[in-house]
Amino acid sequence: MSEQVTFDNSISLDHIGRIYQMIGNIPFFAEKKARINSIEVLPGGLTNSNYKVTVNNVAYAVRIAGPGTEEYLNRPAEKHAATLMAELNINAPVIWYDEKTGCQVCLYIHGKTLHIPDMQEEKYIKKAAQVFKKYHQSGKEFISRFDLLKETYSYKNLLIQKNFAFYDGAELFEQKIEEVREALEKNPPKLAPCHNDPLCENWLDDEKNFYLIDWEYCGMNDPMFDLAALCLEAELNEEQEKLLLTEYFGGELTEKQFGSLIINKFLCDALWSYWAVLQIATGKPHEEYWPYGLNRFNRAYALINDGSLDRALAAYNK
CATH class of the missing domain: 3.90.1200.10 (Aminoglycoside phosphotransferase (APH), C-terminal lobe)
Incomplete structure (x- = not known):
């Protein structure tokens, strides 16, 4: 799974490990025998770390939620809203969401x-x-x-x-x-x-x-x-x-x-x-x-x- 993977040197080993673990444990990817091709940093975000992760040559937006954010953010509510808005074609399609931590994977939108x-x-x-x-x-x-x-x-x-x-x-x-x-x-x-x-x-x-x-x-x-x-x-x-x-x-x-x-x-x-x-x-x-x-x-x-x-x-x- 790690063969010929490219990733930004600025990404911590901890986050690379978490991304691999995340992708490896999500049924959506397991069914596809997922192989990570690349990991890139996505800019922006004051509280979370965001990455563009290409899996089986399809791009996804992966969020690693900031530590402690679950104390003041309602993660189950976000999952509910994000899913509803994806149905209206306003939000990116949600592939996976962890209601405990707020980590999530969405389909990456190729646009501006x-x-x-x-x-x-x-x-x-x-x-x-x-x-x-x-x-x-x-x-x-x-x-x-x-x-x-x-x-x-x-x-x-x-x-x-x-x-x-x-x-x-x-x-x-x-x-x-x-x-x-x-x-x-x-x-x-x-x-x-x-x-x-x-x-x-x-x-x-x-x-x-x-x-x-x-x-x-x-x-x-x-x-x-x-x-x-x-x-x-x-x-x-x-x-x-x-x-x-x-x-x-x-x-x-x-x-x-x-x-x-x-x-x-x-x-x-x-x-x-x-x-x-x-x-x-x-x-x-x-x-x-x-x-x-x-x-x-x-x-x-x-x-x-x-x-x-x-x-x-x-x-x-x-």
């Missing part, structure tokens, strides 16, 4: 992985809006709930328990999170199946389909969160944001719809800023995660400082 400049193009903004619309309105039910505020408070409380400091300005930040919570409790959004982490590198274009992969943070949520997260990840300007929303809603935007986008942008950055600091508190590199979280914290804080969040809450509460 998007990056920020790509997603800022009009054609991809429109394509993303249609993919969002397709699964948000699919009538599918995910088995998990992605409760933004609950997740945020959970990360915050874990930091308190670990006696780990957050960024300067946390008091006003937390006050505004409370104001958002009150607004959403008074007027709760209708929930839909959501991806919740649609960064540009999770979008793939093979010129036949437009895929959204990596459903780790899936769950029933306010669908506007997916749109807000993409606006942030793709660094869309206001004109591009309005194009995304117009394509998604199919008409003129209301103040409340745009206000909901601003609220969800604030919540998205708040969530991932707490998440980033929690990664450091659990042993991840400070130099990698602190600046990432600080950037998101500062961007959310800017919505407080320039009055955007207050205006959005006023529009939402009308």
Whole structure:
């Protein structure tokens, strides 16, 4: 099985061994008398290690889940969502999934992985809006709930328990999170199946389909969160944001719809800023995660400082 195998020298022997063990133990490959031809590193991913593994001359995407991720990620829920989305031809076909660890094997999609400049193009903004619309309105039910505020408070409380400091300005930040919570409790959004982490590198274009992969943070949520997260990840300007929303809603935007986008942008950055600091508190590199979280914290804080969040809450509460 190891004859003439090529692999990147940067891959650890531990991960090469785990990939061999994984492929060797999966019935799908055992039935085919699987032989690994090559192993390549796939870029991206803050928490997991991803590889393109060619088996019997067919390419697969193999994920080795990051240690400890099972503590805060619902792996059975991801398997359920990833399978449902594959049926809609939105996610890559799932070959095997380990519900305990989150390790998985999917069919590799031969296409273009998007990056920020790509997603800022009009054609991809429109394509993303249609993919969002397709699964948000699919009538599918995910088995998990992605409760933004609950997740945020959970990360915050874990930091308190670990006696780990957050960024300067946390008091006003937390006050505004409370104001958002009150607004959403008074007027709760209708929930839909959501991806919740649609960064540009999770979008793939093979010129036949437009895929959204990596459903780790899936769950029933306010669908506007997916749109807000993409606006942030793709660094869309206001004109591009309005194009995304117009394509998604199919008409003129209301103040409340745009206000909901601003609220969800604030919540998205708040969530991932707490998440980033929690990664450091659990042993991840400070130099990698602190600046990432600080950037998101500062961007959310800017919505407080320039009055955007207050205006959005006023529009939402009308």
